[in-house]
Amino acid sequence: MKRLAITSVFLLISLVSFSQSKFRAGIYVEGSHFFPEGTSIKNNGFSTGGRAYASYPIGKLLSASLGVGYRYKSNKTTRVIVDESNYSTNTYGYKTVEETYPQHYLVVPLKVKFTPAHKFFLEGGIETSWLLNYDYINDKPEFNWLLGAGYHLNQRLDASLSYIYGFKDQGMGNKNEYGQTYRNRMLTLSLSYSIFGN
Numbered sequence: 001m002k003r004l005a006i007t008s009v010f011l012l013i014s015l016v017s018f019s020q021s022k023f024r025a026g027i028y029v030e031g032s033h034f035f036p037e038g039t040s041i042k043n044n045g046f047s048t049g050g051r052a053y054a055s056y057p058i059g060k061l062l063s064a065s066l067g068v069g070y071r072y073k074s075n076k077t078t079r080v081i082v083d084e085s086n087y088s089t090n091t092y093g094y095k096t097v098e099e100t101y102p103q104h105y106l107v108v109p110l111k112v113k114f115t116p117a118h119k120f121f122l123e124g125g126i127e128t129s130w131l132l133n134y135d136y137i138n139d140k141p142e143f144n145w146l147l148g149a150g151y152h153l154n155q156r157l158d159a160s161l162s163y164i165y166g167f168k169d170q171g172m173g174n175k176n177e178y179g180q181t182y183r184n185r186m187l188t189l190s191l192s193y194s195i196f197g198n
Contacts, residue, residue: 028192038182045075071105138171156194
């Protein structure tokens with residue numbers, strides 16, 4: 001993580017050192033439909049977050065961006081367990097319980113944007129993320145593919161819709177609790193605002 005932080009800072013400083021007329025920096029917010037797939041029984045959930053970004057053109061139609069921010073995800077898992085409420089009579093049944101899994105992430109996305117038309121753009125990249133609030137985690141960090149399309153609403157405001165998919169399954173849990181295992185899948189709507197640069 002320390003190496004990634006140093007690399008991120010170096011890249012941001014490098015971007016700032018370029019011409020100010022081309023460099024862009026800003027913020028964006030996101031909301032997602034979170035529909036994981038995996039080996040544990042689960043229900044769909046939601047995600048929201050925000051981050052800062054910096055971008056710089058690498059050609060007439062291409063630009064690269066690096067961001068850092070926070071993402072919150074939540075979903076519910078339904079389990080069938082033994083009901084021991086009638087333990088004294090030695091009769092057992094089963095009951096369904098529902099558990100909620102809040103997930104707090106530090107996210108660093110690296111993206112490339114292709115703008116074939118004046119207003120329309122395509123983007124793709126890789127997200128590196130760290131799950132912060134569980135004792136046991138299979139993969140730390142975890143990696144996601146990202147592919148999407150967007151539209152320049154005006155000189156500073158962009159909207160985009162992206163599909164995010166995990167490289168592999170992620171497992172999580174805490175001591176003395178059930179956990180869950182899933183492959184990350186999200187459909188994300190983002191709004192970005194350029195604070196510096198056009």
